[in-house]
Amino acid sequence: MKRMRILAVLLIAVFGLIQCGKQGSPDNTLASSDSRATITQVSSFGTNPGSLAMYKYAPAGITAAAPLVVALHGCTQTASEYANNTDWNSLADKYKFYVVFAETNSSNNSSKCFNWFESGDIARGGGEALSIKQMVDKMKADYSIDASRVFVTGLSAGGFMTVAMAAAYPDVFAGAAVMAGGPYKCATSMTAAFSCMSPGVDKTPAQWGDLARSGYSGYSGSYPLISIWYGTTDGTVKPLNSTELVDQWTNVHGIDQTEDFTESVAGSSHKVYKNANGDALVEIWAIASMGHAITVDPGTGETQGGGTGSYSIDKNIYSSYWAAKFWGLDNSDKEAPVVNVTSPANGATITAGSTTLAASASDNAGVVKVEFYVDGVLKSTDTSAPYEATLDLTTIVNGSHSVKAIAYDAAGNTATDNDTAFTGGTYVDTVAPVLSNDKASGTYQMSVSPVISANEAATIYYTTDGSTPTVNSASGAAPLTLSFSADTTLKFFGKDPSGNASSVQTFSYVVEILPYTETASGTATEHYNAGRLDVNAYLAYGQEYGYMTAFILYHLKAEFGGTWVDEHDLPGYTPTPDTTVPTVNITAPTNGSTVSASVTVTAAASDNIGVAKVEFYVDGTLKATDTASPYEYVLDTTTLTNASHSIKAIAYDAANNTATDDDTSVTVDNTQQGTTTTVEFTSNSTDDGYVKASADGSGAAVGTYSTIAIGRGSDGKFNRAILSFDTSSLPDSATIVRAYIVVTASSVSGTPWANGNSMVIDLKTGNFGSASTTETTDWASAATASQAGSIDAFTSGTKQSSDLSAAGLSAISKTGKTQAKLRFLTNQTTTAYIFITQGTGAKLVVEYQ
Structure with missing residues (x-):
C-alpha cells in the first residue's frame, strides 16, 4: 500500500511529496567507528505496522528488573550514528539499563524522518507509534524490564515522535526527553508541518494540553516526566516550539507555567517546573548559541560523554546524562526533605513592626537551604538550622498574607509547606501594577x-x-x-x-487568513506530473525557474480559483523592493603583484537575491563582463605598457544595485617574458597540523585531530593550521612569477567567515618553529611574509587561494621547506571553524621561469 509522504520536513529547507511503500531489514549488528555504539538488530518484534527497524543494546551484568530507554534518531541519520552521538550505551553500562534504537528508512520517508506529522503514525494503536511500542513489548518479553521505568528520547523528527509516544502511550513511558522537537499534534499535515517548525504555532496551555490528552482519550493515570532541550539559534525547529512544549506538558501535569527552579549551566539556561509537593515534572534546557542539534560534552568526567558529529555539538553539557538524571536513572538521591513552618502560627494577627519566619526541616542526606516566601515572593534564604528570617512588616500591606517555606537537599529534591497565613502589615500601597x-x-x-x-x-x-x-x-x-x-x-x-x-x-x-490550503515543493516537471500544473503553466514556470530547480507551489482556496500558483501569483502579493547592494572583491591577482603574459582576473561576488553580472575594468576602461560564477576575465598583459595599472570590478544585481572594488593595482612586466613551468607541491602530512591557543596566544597546544582545524573551536580556543611543503626541487635560478595554495574542506561548524572575516596565509621560508613538525610555538611565530594571500569562504570541495603577493613569492624556499600558516584575521565570537584535509588535500602550486 502506498501513501503520500513529505519529501523532507526536518533538516532540509524544501518540502515535497513522494509515494512510498514500507519494507523491513535483515538481521545484522552495527558498529560505528566508535566501538561504544555497537548495537544489534532485532528482526522480529510484532506486526510492525510502521515498518521500522529495531536495534538493541543489552549491557552485561544486569541481574534484576532494569529500566529501558528508547532512542529515536533525527532525519538523514541512522540508529548507529545516533547511538554513537548520544552514547546511551555507556550510560547503560554505568547505570545498568537497556537501550532500544528505532530506525526508519527512505521508503517510509525520503529523508529518513520519523513521520511525526501524519495522524496515522502518531496515534495510539497504529503506524510508527505502534511499531515503537512493540519494540518495548519485545524487550519486556526477552528481558526483565522494570515496566515503571521505560523512557523515550529523540532528536528533531525523533524529538517530535518522542512527544507523540508520551501522549499516545503515557501508560508505557515514565519519561521523555525531547531534543529539538515540538508539541504533540503541532502538525497533522504537510502544510501544518511547515508552519509548525518555523515560525512555530502559538496556542494556550489548555489548548496544547487538550491535544496531548487526546493521544489517549479517557486515560486517567500519571503522565511522563518531560525534559525539553533546544538550541537558542535553531533555525530549523524554531525555539518557540520549546516554550509551547512547556505550555503543553505543564498543563497536562496540572501545574502552572512559572518555573520553580532556574540555574545557569556552562552558559546555558536550565529551568524546572514542579508540583505542589516539590516533584520536578517538566524541565527545559536552552543551549546558548546552538543550532539544530543535541549538545554533548566528550570526556571521561562523571557528567561527560557523547560524540560530536552531524547534529551533535560540543557545548560542554552532555544531554543524555542530564536527561537520565532527570528520570532518576543515575540512582541518585530522590528522597525529598520534610519542612514545616513553625512561625508565625497559622491564623495569627501580628501588630508589631516585624516578625520571625521560622521552619523546621530535615532530610535523609541533609538540608542545604530553606527559602521563605510571603505572598509568593522570596523574602529570605537560610542555609543552616535553625532555619529562620526576620520579616519587616512595614514593607507589606495590611491584610491577610500567605507564608511558604521550601526546603532543598543536595540532590535538588524539594519539599514545600504553604498552608500558613497571618494578618498584619503597615505598608500603604500606592504603586500601580506594571x-x-x-x-x-x-x-x-x-x-x-x-x-x-x-x-x-x-x-x-x-x-x-x-x-x-x-x-x-x-x-x-x-x-x-x-x-x-x-x-x-x-x-x-x-x-x-x-x-x-x-x-x-x-x-x-x-x-x-491564508488564501491557500497546502503547499508542495518540486521541479516544474514534478509539479506537472503530479497534476498541479497544466501545459501552459508548466512551460511558464519551467522558463522562470528552470525545469530541474525545485520551487514551492501554493494550492489556492476555491474562492481564489483553486489552482496551484507560486508565491508571486498569490492574491495580494506585493514584491518587496530590493535595496540591498551586492558585495564584490577582486581575489586575483593580488594588490601590488607583478604580472606578465596572460593573467586571470577573478572576483568573488554575492547578493541577497543574486548577482546578475560582474564588469571588469583596467585603467577605467571596461574590458569584459561575466554573468555567471566564477566571475573571471583573462587579461592579456602584452596589450598594456610595462607599468602600474589599476583593476576594478563592479557587481550588479537584478535590481541594478551595484558594488565596486577598485583598490587593486598590478605591475605589468613583460621584459623577461618566456616559457613558464608550473609545479605542484603536496603538503607533508607528517609535518602538517594545527595549534590552538587563547586569543592572546596563551595556553597553546597542538591539536590532536587527523584533519586540520582553523577558527574558533567549541573550547573557545583559536586554531591555526600549519602546512609544510618541500620546495627544494625548485631550480636555484628559477624566477617565481605566480603561486597559490589549494585546500580541501572536510567539515565546517558555524560560519567562520561571518561579518566579513578573512582567512589569510602567512608564509615562512623554512619552519615556523625549531622543527618541521607542528609545535606550540608555531601559533605566534613570525612569518617571512605575513598575509601573503587569502582564501574566500567555502564549505565543501576544494578552494584556491588568491595569488600570493610578491613578498609571498620571495618567501618560497628553493633549497628546503616552505611552511604556510592559515588563520582567520579576526577572532570569532562564537564557535565557528573549518576542518581541512592534509597531504593530497593541500597543495602549493608554483609557476616559474
Missing part, C-alpha cells in the same frame, strides 16, 4: 494569542473593539491569555488588590 504583553502590535498569520502579565497580583480589564476599558469591562487575573482570529484593537489596564490602576495600553493586531 503590565506587559508578549505579543507586539503587528500582522499575524491565522491567529494571535497575547499573554498579559503583571509584576504583582492584578486583575486585567480589557476591550477588543477599540473602546476604553473600565472596571465594568471583561476581566481576568494576570497572567491573562487571549486569542484572536480576526483584526483586533486590544486595550487593557490592570488593578492591584489595593485599588491602584495602571494606565491603558493599546495593541493593534492584523490577522491574515
Whole structure:
C-alpha cells in the first residue's frame, strides 16, 4: 500500500511529496567507528505496522528488573550514528539499563524522518507509534524490564515522535526527553508541518494540553516526566516550539507555567517546573548559541560523554546524562526533605513592626537551604538550622498574607509547606501594577494569542473593539491569555488588590487568513506530473525557474480559483523592493603583484537575491563582463605598457544595485617574458597540523585531530593550521612569477567567515618553529611574509587561494621547506571553524621561469 509522504520536513529547507511503500531489514549488528555504539538488530518484534527497524543494546551484568530507554534518531541519520552521538550505551553500562534504537528508512520517508506529522503514525494503536511500542513489548518479553521505568528520547523528527509516544502511550513511558522537537499534534499535515517548525504555532496551555490528552482519550493515570532541550539559534525547529512544549506538558501535569527552579549551566539556561509537593515534572534546557542539534560534552568526567558529529555539538553539557538524571536513572538521591513552618502560627494577627519566619526541616542526606516566601515572593534564604528570617512588616500591606517555606537537599529534591497565613502589615500601597504583553502590535498569520502579565497580583480589564476599558469591562487575573482570529484593537489596564490602576495600553493586531490550503515543493516537471500544473503553466514556470530547480507551489482556496500558483501569483502579493547592494572583491591577482603574459582576473561576488553580472575594468576602461560564477576575465598583459595599472570590478544585481572594488593595482612586466613551468607541491602530512591557543596566544597546544582545524573551536580556543611543503626541487635560478595554495574542506561548524572575516596565509621560508613538525610555538611565530594571500569562504570541495603577493613569492624556499600558516584575521565570537584535509588535500602550486 502506498501513501503520500513529505519529501523532507526536518533538516532540509524544501518540502515535497513522494509515494512510498514500507519494507523491513535483515538481521545484522552495527558498529560505528566508535566501538561504544555497537548495537544489534532485532528482526522480529510484532506486526510492525510502521515498518521500522529495531536495534538493541543489552549491557552485561544486569541481574534484576532494569529500566529501558528508547532512542529515536533525527532525519538523514541512522540508529548507529545516533547511538554513537548520544552514547546511551555507556550510560547503560554505568547505570545498568537497556537501550532500544528505532530506525526508519527512505521508503517510509525520503529523508529518513520519523513521520511525526501524519495522524496515522502518531496515534495510539497504529503506524510508527505502534511499531515503537512493540519494540518495548519485545524487550519486556526477552528481558526483565522494570515496566515503571521505560523512557523515550529523540532528536528533531525523533524529538517530535518522542512527544507523540508520551501522549499516545503515557501508560508505557515514565519519561521523555525531547531534543529539538515540538508539541504533540503541532502538525497533522504537510502544510501544518511547515508552519509548525518555523515560525512555530502559538496556542494556550489548555489548548496544547487538550491535544496531548487526546493521544489517549479517557486515560486517567500519571503522565511522563518531560525534559525539553533546544538550541537558542535553531533555525530549523524554531525555539518557540520549546516554550509551547512547556505550555503543553505543564498543563497536562496540572501545574502552572512559572518555573520553580532556574540555574545557569556552562552558559546555558536550565529551568524546572514542579508540583505542589516539590516533584520536578517538566524541565527545559536552552543551549546558548546552538543550532539544530543535541549538545554533548566528550570526556571521561562523571557528567561527560557523547560524540560530536552531524547534529551533535560540543557545548560542554552532555544531554543524555542530564536527561537520565532527570528520570532518576543515575540512582541518585530522590528522597525529598520534610519542612514545616513553625512561625508565625497559622491564623495569627501580628501588630508589631516585624516578625520571625521560622521552619523546621530535615532530610535523609541533609538540608542545604530553606527559602521563605510571603505572598509568593522570596523574602529570605537560610542555609543552616535553625532555619529562620526576620520579616519587616512595614514593607507589606495590611491584610491577610500567605507564608511558604521550601526546603532543598543536595540532590535538588524539594519539599514545600504553604498552608500558613497571618494578618498584619503597615505598608500603604500606592504603586500601580506594571503590565506587559508578549505579543507586539503587528500582522499575524491565522491567529494571535497575547499573554498579559503583571509584576504583582492584578486583575486585567480589557476591550477588543477599540473602546476604553473600565472596571465594568471583561476581566481576568494576570497572567491573562487571549486569542484572536480576526483584526483586533486590544486595550487593557490592570488593578492591584489595593485599588491602584495602571494606565491603558493599546495593541493593534492584523490577522491574515491564508488564501491557500497546502503547499508542495518540486521541479516544474514534478509539479506537472503530479497534476498541479497544466501545459501552459508548466512551460511558464519551467522558463522562470528552470525545469530541474525545485520551487514551492501554493494550492489556492476555491474562492481564489483553486489552482496551484507560486508565491508571486498569490492574491495580494506585493514584491518587496530590493535595496540591498551586492558585495564584490577582486581575489586575483593580488594588490601590488607583478604580472606578465596572460593573467586571470577573478572576483568573488554575492547578493541577497543574486548577482546578475560582474564588469571588469583596467585603467577605467571596461574590458569584459561575466554573468555567471566564477566571475573571471583573462587579461592579456602584452596589450598594456610595462607599468602600474589599476583593476576594478563592479557587481550588479537584478535590481541594478551595484558594488565596486577598485583598490587593486598590478605591475605589468613583460621584459623577461618566456616559457613558464608550473609545479605542484603536496603538503607533508607528517609535518602538517594545527595549534590552538587563547586569543592572546596563551595556553597553546597542538591539536590532536587527523584533519586540520582553523577558527574558533567549541573550547573557545583559536586554531591555526600549519602546512609544510618541500620546495627544494625548485631550480636555484628559477624566477617565481605566480603561486597559490589549494585546500580541501572536510567539515565546517558555524560560519567562520561571518561579518566579513578573512582567512589569510602567512608564509615562512623554512619552519615556523625549531622543527618541521607542528609545535606550540608555531601559533605566534613570525612569518617571512605575513598575509601573503587569502582564501574566500567555502564549505565543501576544494578552494584556491588568491595569488600570493610578491613578498609571498620571495618567501618560497628553493633549497628546503616552505611552511604556510592559515588563520582567520579576526577572532570569532562564537564557535565557528573549518576542518581541512592534509597531504593530497593541500597543495602549493608554483609557476616559474
